[in-house]
Amino acid sequence: MPRPTAEALRARAAKHRETLVDVTHRTGGAYLAQALSSIDLMTALLHGYVSGRPKEPAWPGRDRFLLSPGHYALPFYVCLADLGYFDAKLLDTFKENGSPVELATHRGTLPGIEVSGGSLAQALSVGVGMALAARLGKRTHRVFVMMSDGEQGSGQVWEAATAAAHFGLGNMVAVVDRNGFQVDGATRDVMNTDPLVDRYRAFGWLAEECDGNDMSAVTAALDGLVESEDPRPRILVGNTVRGKGISFMEANPAFHYTRMDDDMLGEARAQLEAGWDDA
């Protein structure tokens, strides 16, 4: 199946933004700012680069997609539902007691979820294990790992980065949603991890960065990284804006966990409809 164009992925992400805002409003709240910073990267990956069979989620030949920060569950659910992994009506049960659509991702709750991500900084290690298993089994699928920038302060991420480079895991593709914020504030104030791309290069990765909310830039960077014959593990650092697309949320630390009233919903919808200019 040919890869969707950047234009098609941009339109898909725009649709997902509307769904994210609606679900946040309908279900009483979500980590919306992070959902909006990461949805372009997540849409590009899940709709464009991660191969899978929604009706056969355990298909052995699928690419593995591991979401490391489980708090980014909602945009992941929205993509999975749109791809047909489960009924999109389930999104209305987001974080209800007894619902599989939990506030944070847990392996086994819904098809397509391969790792539990509530405790940060663990999925890159799991990805290394999956990539080593793929190589041992002489299988050609890739292992994608999506991370946040807040968790880059954790030692385990760098243990895993060291191991991925040591073993020459060219079948691994990591992506970081570098939105510049973590729970207690700006990442550079809480615990600076810049220059992030240089750090990964120094650790032996093929590393690139781009505007992570510009779909053309994202697909150009991913094309280069995914198709490269380079034996190193590869990583794309997407520089993004929290709350991207909704002016009163953009880079506003007040919105870590977002509750959305009717007025905010109206304003948010109007702004999303108007869109933004990448330039």
Place this chain on the structure above:
Amino acid sequence: MSLLLEKPSTTFAPYREAIVKLGERDVRVVVLGADLANSTEIDGFKERFPERFFNLGVAEQNAVGIAAGMAFEGLVPIFHSFGVFATRRPYEQVCIQAAMERSNVKLVGALPGLSSRLGPTHQAIDDLSLMRTLPNMVVVDPADATEMVQALDAIAAHDGPCYMRMMRREVPVIFDPGKYRFVLGRAVEVEAGVDVTILTTGSMLAVALEASDMLREEGKSATILHVPTIKPLDGDAILDCIRVTGCAVTVENHLITGGLGSAVAELLAEERPAPLVRVGIEDRFASAGTPEYLFEMQGLCPVDVAAAAAVAMQRRG
């Protein structure tokens, strides 16, 4: 029929051969190390199956995550380190990626309890406790080479997370390999008596056997129930023995909190209250030194077990 050899002996590095044999039988088995390949006796596997051997360096948290990723893909990863570094150091990773996920990750910890000369940083006196408290975790502490070799096969065959203590280098042989069959989750009666039940785990079986001889000289007969699987605990077997003797002693190369002693105390308190004396390491860290010296300092010798049995019998009345 005794399950024991008439005369106990020793053997050298039985694990090294056992893990290679397991690898020959089961192609899903991959062996993970953490810069301790020789020290944990997986160097033979590394030579025999280099493509299924992964040295992950001094990075145990990462190693447990990698093991889980491999297990999710259908492999049977067995991660080896010293007991302290297989449990204390990557505890949250073990909790989430192994226990919570019920993934098929096996942890093998060498130098259990007071068996390292390097002091408390290397003495796994809390490993059984840490692992036992995790839901889904199976916890095994074998007594000798015979039992350890069979237990390795058993944990590999079990679909789910396991922690096993490992004995290395000069290892005692107490059980007769021709007669003894280890079953995961099953305790085994080694001696039958009527006056006191001695519950042992791991290498302390040898200590309990000596203590039993001492008691016999004083006209008392002990049941020795060996409990190699700390979790799931064989509660029925333990209660059956205590129904006869009315009192018990637990013996472990571990803190008296959190391991066998605690597990038995919980069982008795809820099911059949009876006098219980726990022999093990009191609530303190040991110093550096030889195991013999430390056993004496911490009260883990046969004479300590016999004295504990006397106290238990006295309390029973």
